[in-house]
Amino acid sequence: MDSVTHGSVSVLIGLIFSVFYDEIPIWLLILVMFVFGVLVDYDHYFYYKKKFPESRIWNLPKLIKIYFQTLDERDEFIYHTWLQEPFGVLVVGGISYLLFGVTNFYPPVAILASSCFAAHYLVDLLSGKMKPLAPFNNKITIDLKILPANSFTAASISLIAFLVGLLVYILI
Numbered sequence: 560m561d562s563v564t565h566g567s568v569s570v571l572i573g574l575i576f577s578v579f580y581d582e583i584p585i586w587l588l589i590l591v592m593f594v595f596g597v598l599v600d601y602d603h604y605f606y607y608k609k610k611f612p613e614s615r616i617w618n619l620p621k622l623i624k625i626y627f628q629t630l631d632e633r634d635e636f637i638y639h640t641w642l643q644e645p646f647g648v649l650v651v652g653g654i655s656y657l658l659f660g661v662t663n664f665y666p667p668v669a670i671l672a673s674s675c676f677a678a679h680y681l682v683d684l685l686s687g688k689m690k691p692l693a694p695f696n697n698k699i700t701i702d703l704k705i706l707p708a709n710s711f712t713a714a715s716i717s718l719i720a721f722l723v724g725l726l727v728y729i730l731i
Contacts, residue, residue, distance in 0.1 A: 561626075562597050562600055563718055564682060565596050565597045565600065565678075565679050566592075566593075566596065566597045566718055567718035567721055568596065568675075568679070569592040569593070569595070569596025569597060569675045569678065569679070570592060570718065570721035570722060570725060571721055572592070572596070572671065572674050572675055572678055573588050573589070573592040573671065573675070573725070574721065574724055574725060574728065576588070576667075576671045576674070577728065580667045580671075583665055583667065583668060583671075585729060587665060588668075588671065591668055591671050591672050591675065592671070592675055594672075595651070595655065595671075595672040595675040595676045595679070596675035596676070596678065597679075599643065599651075599679060600639070600679075601616075602639055602640040602642055602643065603626070603639060604616050604622065605640060606629075606639075607622060607625050607626075607629070610625075610629070611625055639683065640693075641690070641693035641694035643679070643683060644680075644689060644691060644692075644694075645680070645691055646693065646694065646695070647693075648676060648677055648680050651672075651673070652673040652676070652677070655668075655669045655672035655673050655676070656669045656673075658672070659672065684701070684703060685703055685705040685706045686703075686704070686705070686706040686707065687702065687703075687704065688700050688701070688702045689701045689702075689703075
């Protein structure tokens with residue numbers, strides 16, 4: 560699924576989260592939503608690096624261009640790593656608990672981080688191929704294709720709506 564969709568889902572989760580935990584600073588909410596909901600897609604870079612050796616991790620415009628070039632290949636390749644599979648969701652949930660819960664740095668944010676990452680996983684599961692037993696067994700795949708792989712227009716509209724809602728929430 561595209562990053563705009565992941566971003567809009569994370570913002571929705573963040574808005575719901577902010578209703579229950581209003582003491583969390585907005586900069587921390589935005590950072591956690593971005594890192595755990597969208598930035599985790601940077602693991603696609605390892606796939607891009609194999610197919611496009613000239614790509615560099617810091618060259619965002621080039622990576623975006625490569626992303627749009629490889630959209631039609633979703634049936635042939637699974638570009639994410641095991642981190643975006645069920646075992647990875649458990650690992651990232653544990654890391655977010657250690658990062659926010661054990662360190663006592665805004666412990667409720669561990670819920671937001673885990674929720675954004677789990678939602679990222681579910682959106683990917685509903686839109687393409689997954690290896691549910693990775694990294695232990697990479698041969699079994701699930702290909703649901705319930706959602707389109709690239710719903711850029713619909714996701715853009717929903718992201719704009721969520722951002723307007725977030726802005727209204729911040730200002731009121």
